[in-house]
Amino acid sequence: MTPARPRAAMRILCALPLALAALALAVRPARADLGAVSPGKLAAAHAAFEAQCERCHVPFGGVPQRQCLACHTDLARRIARGVGFHPTVAVQPCTGCHKEHRGRDAATPAPPSAFDHRTTGFALDGDHARIACERCHPPAGASRRWVGIATSCRSCHADRHRGTLGSDCTRCHRPSGWLPTLYGGADHRTPLSGGHARLACADCHRAGLHLAPQQPCVMCHAQPHGGTTRTCETCHRVAGWKQVAYTHAFPPSALPGKHQTAACLACHPAFRFAGTPFACAACHDKDRPHEPLGACSDCHSPLSWAGARFDHDRPAVGFALTGRHRPVGCAGCHAGGFRGAGGRCEDCHRDPHRRQFAVAGRAEHFDRPLAQMLALLAIAESGRGCAECHTTDGWRPSTITAARHAGWFALRGAHAAASCRGCHARSIVATARACSGCHPDVRHRGRFGSDCETCHDETAWSRVTAFDHARTGFALDNGHAGLACARCHGSDGLRLAGAAAPTACQTCHAAPHGTQFGERCTACHTTASFHAIPPFDHAARSDFPLELRHAALPCLSCHDARRRPVINRACRTCHGDPHRGSNAFDCSDCHRADRWRIVRFDHDLTAYPLTGRHRIAACSGCHANPTWTGVRTDCVACHAFDRPRSQSHPGDITCEDCHTPTTWRVAGPRAAPRRGSRP
Numbered sequence: 001m002t003p004a005r006p007r008a009a010m011r012i013l014c015a016l017p018l019a020l021a022a023l024a025l026a027v028r029p030a031r032a033d034l035g036a037v038s039p040g041k042l043a044a045a046h047a048a049f050e051a052q053c054e055r056c057h058v059p060f061g062g063v064p065q066r067q068c069l070a071c072h073t074d075l076a077r078r079i080a081r082g083v084g085f086h087p088t089v090a091v092q093p094c095t096g097c098h099k100e101h102r103g104r105d106a107a108t109p110a111p112p113s114a115f116d117h118r119t120t121g122f123a124l125d126g127d128h129a130r131i132a133c134e135r136c137h138p139p140a141g142a143s144r145r146w147v148g149i150a151t152s153c154r155s156c157h158a159d160r161h162r163g164t165l166g167s168d169c170t171r172c173h174r175p176s177g178w179l180p181t182l183y184g185g186a187d188h189r190t191p192l193s194g195g196h197a198r199l200a201c202a203d204c205h206r207a208g209l210h211l212a213p214q215q216p217c218v219m220c221h222a223q224p225h226g227g228t229t230r231t232c233e234t235c236h237r238v239a240g241w242k243q244v245a246y247t248h249a250f251p252p253s254a255l256p257g258k259h260q261t262a263a264c265l266a267c268h269p270a271f272r273f274a275g276t277p278f279a280c281a282a283c284h285d286k287d288r289p290h291e292p293l294g295a296c297s298d299c300h301s302p303l304s305w306a307g308a309r310f311d312h313d314r315p316a317v318g319f320a321l322t323g324r325h326r327p328v329g330c331a332g333c334h335a336g337g338f339r340g341a342g343g344r345c346e347d348c349h350r351d352p353h354r355r356q357f358a359v360a361g362r363a364e365h366f367d368r369p370l371a372q373m374l375a376l377l378a379i380a381e382s383g384r385g386c387a388e389c390h391t392t393d394g395w396r397p398s399t400i401t402a403a404r405h406a407g408w409f410a411l412r413g414a415h416a417a418a419s420c421r422g423c424h425a426r427s428i429v430a431t432a433r434a435c436s437g438c439h440p441d442v443r444h445r446g447r448f449g450s451d452c453e454t455c456h457d458e459t460a461w462s463r464v465t466a467f468d469h470a471r472t473g474f475a476l477d478n479g480h481a482g483l484a485c486a487r488c489h490g491s492d493g494l495r496l497a498g499a500a501a502p503t504a505c506q507t508c509h510a511a512p513h514g515t516q517f518g519e520r521c522t523a524c525h526t527t528a529s530f531h532a533i534p535p536f537d538h539a540a541r542s543d544f545p546l547e548l549r550h551a552a553l554p555c556l557s558c559h560d561a562r563r564r565p566v567i568n569r570a571c572r573t574c575h576g577d578p579h580r581g582s583n584a585f586d587c588s589d590c591h592r593a594d595r596w597r598i599v600r601f602d603h604d605l606t607a608y609p610l611t612g613r614h615r616i617a618a619c620s621g622c623h624a625n626p627t628w629t630g631v632r633t634d635c636v637a638c639h640a641f642d643r644p645r646s647q648s649h650p651g652d653i654t655c656e657d658c659h660t661p662t663t664w665r666v667a668g669p670r671a672a673p674r675r676g677s678r679p
Contacts, residue, residue: 040101047104056100068094074148084147085120122151126175190215194238225271257302319343323392345386349395353428409433413458443493474503478527544569548594583628608633612661635659 042050049055055071056063069076078084089097098108117124136156137146149155153169165172172181181201192199204220205211217232221241235246244264248255255262267276267283277283280296284305299310310330313320321328333348334341341347389398398420402411409431411418423438424431431437435452439461448454455467464485469476476483488508489495496502505521509530517523524533536555539545546553558567558574567573571587590601599619603610610617622631622638631637635655642664658666 038101041103042100043102043106043108044104045108046100063093063095065090065094068098078147083121086147088119124175126177128175195240196238225273258304259302324394325392345390349386414460415458445494445497447497479529480527548592550593579628582630585628613663614661 041047046056056067058064058067069079075086079087079090099106100108136149152167153173154167157169159167159169217236221232235244237243237245248260259267265271280300284296301309311317330338389400391399400420402416405411409415415423420428434450435456436450439452441450441452455464457463485493496507499507501507504519505525506519509521511519511521524536526532526534571591575587585601590599592600601619603615639655
């Protein structure tokens with residue numbers, strides 16, 4: 001070693017005691033002035049160590065975990081055993097979760113709400129997961145206990161069973177709900193079945209206590225049978241109290257028929273079984289009392305009380321049950337008693353005929369036809385009464401056949417299908433035989449008498465086939481023969497009843513011609529066809545013969561249905577007057593019926609006969625308007641433009657002096673001027 005190094009070491013060794021002494025002197029004043037350097041007061045749990053920093057702190061080492069576990073020895077033991085939550089975070093410092101120096105009222109933080117309790121070895125399930133932490137970790141003085149809490153049920157829940165069911169609550173209960181229990185009937189010391197399996201525990205364990213393994217029924221169920229010595233299991237089963245197992249199958253208590261299904265109390269009132277009588281009357285005397293008729297079993301069966309089997313067909317009874325009488329109950333006929341019940345129909349059934357068939361002493365029957373009287377007497381004397389017409393198989397239909405009915409009234413056609421009530425609504429024997437007795441004469445009102453069959457038959461009332469209309473004086477032929485009666489007589493048959501002329505054509509047919517041809521339609525028309533009119537002789541029946549073109553014209557060219565009766569025979573009535581009354585001649589003087597435009601007028605009848613070329617001139621050459629009267633006859637009136645304008649025609653010369661009607665040309669030398677003419 002060099003000399004320099006020993007000297008340095010010596011200096012350090014000399015200075016170290018001095019430094020330790022100075023440090024010791026410095027610590028004491030620091031303790032005295034701790035409040036000046038502490039970051040805050042400790043929590044209430046650590047308040048006793050306020051001036052003992054070394055209890056938790058190590059110089060230059062912070063707060064090591066060993067310092068905490070030196071005080072929290074129970075937690076140190078749990079960590080050592082690996083129990084609970086802290087072993088999972090043993091590598092972390094305690095100060096990572098538990099903060100200090102935050103004041104007296106502050107506490108080290110509780111585990112967060114999202115804390116996984118399964119890490120503690122006690123998972124929170126069911127209702128445990130929904131309760132607050134304080135319910136199991138309440139503050140204990142100045143601190144809260146998070147560890148060391150017991151996990152047994154009884155640490156939180158009182159044992160209402162008082163230890164009689166052991167200490168393992170999970171055998172019956174679950175955290176998901178204290179009730180219902182999970183203890184099954186098969187796990188029960190006394191197996192639970194039937195109705196017992198459906199009971200709640202408290203129904204038997206009212207105080208929550210364990211019961212003896214075998215309990216008699218009377219411990220829970222009242223004894224309704226008095227002093228019986230038999231056990232309940234003799235008759236009852238746990239499947240249901242009312243399911244009685246006692247069968248009554250052996251004498252002397254064997255039960256036949258419906259007795260097997262009767263309730264016990266029906267025969268054993270107040271659940272008293274001893275001394276129960278066996279006679280029917282002991283139980284059924286109140287059901288339907290009637291006069292004594294012997295043993296009940298003579299009529300009644302244990303299978304059904306109502307289905308009495310009395311043999312009504314025995315000759316001694318005198319009234320055999322047949323037809324509809326068989327299913328009728330006894331009370332249907334024997335309302336007051338069984339003995340002395342009548343055997344006649346009217347004893348039970350009212351007489352809907354109101355004694356109409358009681359012929360004796362009834363004078364109103366003696367005015368009837370002999371056949372009816374004999375039939376009524378036969379019914380009355382037969383002694384059968386209602387059975388003469390009715391049977392027990394059914395009141396309807398009656399046994400009266402058409403052959404038997406013919407004794408009163410033969411049924412034919414629609415009458416054969418009619419119901420009895422259709423004719424005999426009020427009475428049977430007093431029913432009239434005439435048609436009017438059932439069919440009122442509302443349509444004819446007696447106009448055709450009372451003998452309806454003259455026109456009608458029994459097959460169909462509306463089909464009239466036999467009436468001879470010629471009897472009325474008006475035979476139906478041709479078109480009239482096929483008409484229905486209502487077409488002329490109306491739906492009520494009264495249309496022609498008040499007609500003044502019921503057989504006249506205009507009573508049914510309108511007169512389109514007015515009165516111009518009179519009222520005798522048959523002069524032109526026939527019943528075969530209204531439109532097939534025979535040829536009309538216009539010359540014989542009128543004063544206007546039809547000639548030439550008039551003969552080919554249809555009637556409606558001159559006539560119509562509304563034309564006045566007499567038509568003027570003048571031509572202008574149909575053709576008008578194109579000459580406007582300018583002449584006094586008749587149309588026929590110039591025109592012909594077959595050639596209207598070829599005029600044949602004789603001009604010689606006028607003051608101006610036509611000669612020469614005038615005879616072949618057209619009428620319109622002179623009569624331009626046409627105007628037939630007042631036409632000038634001098635030549636200039638028509639030939640003014642033909643006259644030459646020259647000095648060769650002296651004023652005293654007329655046309656006739658040189659010209660003739662035959663030719664306009666001058667035939668010879670001009671004649672000398674006549675004397676006295678103007679120059």
